[in-house]
Amino acid sequence: MPHDIDSPADMADGIDALRLQVQARDAEIQMLRLVVQKLKLQLLRRNRMLFGSASERLADGSPAPQASLLEGDVLDGIEALKPADRPVSPAANSDERRPANDTPTQRGLPEHLPRESQLHRPETTPEHHDAQGQSCGCGECGGRLREIGRDVSEQLEYVPGRFKVLRHVRPKLACVRCQRVFQAASPSRPIARGLPGPALLAHVMVGKYCDHQPLYRQSGIFARDGVEIDRSTLAGWVDKADDLIDPLVAAVQRYVLAGRKIHGDDTPVKVLAPGSGKTRTARLWVYVRDDRPAGDQGPRAAWFAYSADRGGEHPRSHLRGFQGALQADAYAGWLQLYDGPVQEVACWAHARRPWWNLYLASKRAPHSLAAQALGRIRALYAIEDEIRGQPPDVRCAQRQARAGPLLQAMRGWLQALLPRVSAKSEIAQAIGYSLSRWEALTRYVDDGRLEIDNNAAERALRGVSLGRKNYLFMGSHAGGERAAAFYSLVETAKLNGLDPEAYLSEVFERIAEHPINRIEELLPWNIGRQPQQLPEQGKMAA
16 A cells, blocks of 8 residues: 655655745735835824924933843943933923912013003992093992002003005195296105005015915905905015015025025925916925024025926026035935035934934834934934034034044944844834935034034925915916015024014115115115125125
8 A cells, every 4th residue: 555644855845845935924924014114104204294293302211221122222332322410400390480389470561562541440329420420429428539549450452453545745846936846756666656665565575475374365354454455466566576676685695605504405385387277396495594503693594496396406506606515404406516615414303303203103112223313313412502602613622522422322323233124124214314424414523613403494494384385386486486585585584583574664665776786785684774884794795
């Protein structure tokens, strides 16, 4: 009879086949886990973008001394990353700010606001009122009342803005002897023979580009005050006002590009595609000159530019002639700039972001790799908080002494961690982002003028992000260019501590008759000064 039991060789082959099959299944399961993890992170990022808070503040807490590889091994030297102990300000603790038995008092209202007093007398019977209806006697016995004190409380009220009409009257005067006629010249208007005055024109521009009110909404608001101004009329005002400020925006551009270090960034905006009824994605670019963190109190400025797409030729065109450091994100369009006189300075806020997403995906696990990475980056920012506003040489010395060792330790930690995680995982991508840009990320240590991140440019784009939620899309490429021009003046005024509406009102009052070769006098930091009082940087910028 034939033997029905497999030979040892057949059994070994079968075991090897099963082992290979199990290994293949394990690899497939691992791949699926990575896919699931990636999809979860994508969903988390989208939900956070749509519904979550924009804050990326890491809660206090240090990693535990031991953890698994999935939770994150704590390597040697992590204790050295903890910021040095320093006294806590009393303002940091609410229990220290106010005694336990102290009750809050009403905050005083600003003294500059006009006051309108309303007198409230107690009610008495009609027979104890004088001819003016004021109480003059006791409601009980008829005796004379005298004041023994008064309680005064204040209430904040709002009076809506009012329109008014300026009537420019120019009498004609004739000489009784020679019959010669005299008449004053017609006053200058921002728009020749136009309806709006400088303040109204500034109000419309600030409403659209600072307070994010589309023109159709402003038209409705004006109508409630009994002033009917069609949206198309307002659009015409915007177009004419843009023509007026073009030389001033060019002066802002020259001033920004004359700096030795600028911040650059871009953001998408929707623009209507003619004839299709659909929108396309265009870009608004911003370039910011702000050296206050390095102790320089010179003027600050933000210049915006518009482009129909995100091609790399646009930043090359914008920064033609610029020589200095550009702090920006990892957008590939910047790369060709760094082959010339532009020096690359990367942004630690962008390097931190993938770790923050991993930290949220781990449900804020305090021992995860993401938490450890965030802790190391937080130590770098703690140094920046202490030296902000110091001169460049002081900042450079502090960074080299304190941030340099932390960065060296972090690089070693990332390099040791990379071979221990899957090459296709989100952790590997977060590590790769930092290591591939390490030289640009650490360049700030040796130059006190530079910053640790590009937040100055991102702050300048916040208004654009808010505005596009209101107006949804721009009507044309010309509308995008107008938006860039007004954003430049509005954000520059805000950077210099000016009220944008008051600033634009003065600009529109003067610019129509202002000499083009003295346009720098209307820059936000020069407004109201005499030509001989202008700072040197304002003259050079023009």
